[in-house]
Amino acid sequence: MALDRQPFLITVTGQDRPGITARLTSIIAESPMTILDMEQVVIRNLLSLSIVLEPDGPGPLREDEGLPQQLLTAAREMGMEAHFTRLPPGKTVLPSPGFRYILTLIAETNIPARVISLVTQKLADHGFNIDKIQRLDQGRVRCLEMVISSPNPQEVKTTKKDLLPISREYGLDIALQPDTLFRRVKRLVVFDLDSTLIQGEVIDELARVAHAEDEVRHITEEAMNGRVDFKESLIRRVSLLKGITADQMEAVYHSLHLTPGAEELIRVLRRLGYKTAVISGGFTYFSERIRQRLQLDYAYANTLELENGCLTGRVTGDIIDGERKASLLEEIARRENIHLDQVIAIGDGANDLPMLGKAGLGIAFNAKPMVREAAEHSISQSHLGAILFLLGITEGDITALNQKPETNSRTP
Numbered sequence: 001m002a003l004d005r006q007p008f009l010i011t012v013t014g015q016d017r018p019g020i021t022a023r024l025t026s027i028i029a030e031s032p033m034t035i036l037d038m039e040q041v042v043i044r045n046l047l048s049l050s051i052v053l054e055p056d057g058p059g060p061l062r063e064d065e066g067l068p069q070q071l072l073t074a075a076r077e078m079g080m081e082a083h084f085t086r087l088p089p090g091k092t093v094l095p096s097p098g099f100r101y102i103l104t105l106i107a108e109t110n111i112p113a114r115v116i117s118l119v120t121q122k123l124a125d126h127g128f129n130i131d132k133i134q135r136l137d138q139g140r141v142r143c144l145e146m147v148i149s150s151p152n153p154q155e156v157k158t159t160k161k162d163l164l165p166i167s168r169e170y171g172l173d174i175a176l177q178p179d180t181l182f183r184r185v186k187r188l189v190v191f192d193l194d195s196t197l198i199q200g201e202v203i204d205e206l207a208r209v210a211h212a213e214d215e216v217r218h219i220t221e222e223a224m225n226g227r228v229d230f231k232e233s234l235i236r237r238v239s240l241l242k243g244i245t246a247d248q249m250e251a252v253y254h255s256l257h258l259t260p261g262a263e264e265l266i267r268v269l270r271r272l273g274y275k276t277a278v279i280s281g282g283f284t285y286f287s288e289r290i291r292q293r294l295q296l297d298y299a300y301a302n303t304l305e306l307e308n309g310c311l312t313g314r315v316t317g318d319i320i321d322g323e324r325k326a327s328l329l330e331e332i333a334r335r336e337n338i339h340l341d342q343v344i345a346i347g348d349g350a351n352d353l354p355m356l357g358k359a360g361l362g363i364a365f366n367a368k369p370m371v372r373e374a375a376e377h378s379i380s381q382s383h384l385g386a387i388l389f390l391l392g393i394t395e396g397d398i399t400a401l402n403q404k405p406e407t408n409s410r411t412p
Contacts, residue, residue: 033054106386119174
């Protein structure tokens with residue numbers, strides 16, 4: 001087989017085992033060839049290896065005319081299928097990938113093939129190329145991550161809008177975020193408390209104890225619909241809690257349940273070196289206990305006034321509303337010398353939107369429709385650990401991490 005000066009691609013497929021890549025590259029190493037590109041993937045023990053080669057330097061290649069045949073023969077001797085393709089000379093220069101993004105598909109059980117078809121068609125319609133696809137879960141296909149690229153970043157907003165109906169119809173999450181260095185080096189995660197780290201709303205449980213459920217619910221709805229701001233609504237609701245005893249508050253705390261996946265998520269993040277915080281429009285009586293239970297680094301919330309072992313119906317100190325949540329997030333980031341692009345914020349309410357907007361990755365978790373639409377990213381899974389998929393952390397990574405002994409380097 002005569003070899004001209006064109007680059008060529010050799011693709012090898014078959015059952016994976018040690019030594020395949022080593023043997024092929026050892027043949028290449030003895031030739032005057034340059035490896036321009038190389039990629040290998042293994043799916044269910046089936047290997048696919050592609051190598052792009054180009055003649056190295058000018059001059060005749062008589063001594064190397066048999067290289068493609070050598071590679072094909074070596075592949076067959078190892079029981080592999082091999083294919084040789086000549087490439088046009090222009091293919092030696094890799095095209096600019098343009099703007100790169102990560103698209104993540106997350107489902108509770110299994111991602112239907114129909115969803116993958118619809119999503120990839122929408123990407124094609126908007127001029128996105130799919131550079132890579134990998135699954136992040138183990139078992140059934142519940143999470144796929146796609147590395148995509150486009151020369152036109154203006155298409156991102158319209159693409160997100162077009163993907164929303166698919167997400168709603170099939171009850172799964174589709175996240176699209178820039179593929180930047182900051183995505184891979186997050187260092188701080190800030191959580192809301194009620195309906196995020198814990199299930200339900202503490203103030204609703206307290207209102208039940210005070211037999212004021214209807215009044216509290218009405219004020220909450222007014223705040224949600226924008227007829228009253230958060231500070232005013234909190235003051236009015238807390239006034240209805242007057243007379244609740246410390247023992248009753250303790251009983252409410254013990255009735256609370258963590259959101260599924262919260263403990264695992266915090267444990268993984270802590271072992272990866274993340275700083276963690278809860279910033280709540282709720283109450284310190286509960287947020288501080290959750291901080292201790294989950295070993296969080298920071299906890300901020302509103303303080304209920306107690307006199308003679310009973311609530312007075314008043315809040316002491318500055319009220320933590322949406323703007324205060326955002327400023328506290330910035331304060332923690334400054335204290336820890338962490339760039340805002342390295343911060344993740346997770347919440348479900350309208351008062352979480354300012355801090356979700358400040359963070360490099362703001363996630364509305366099982367949020368109200370208004371919050372879900374306003375937030376940059378949203379997750380509607382029952383398991384809080386799904387957040388790890390948005391960071392590119394696989395279930396295999398978590399399994400490997402959990403097998404390593406934990407060293408307690410945290411200071412009290």
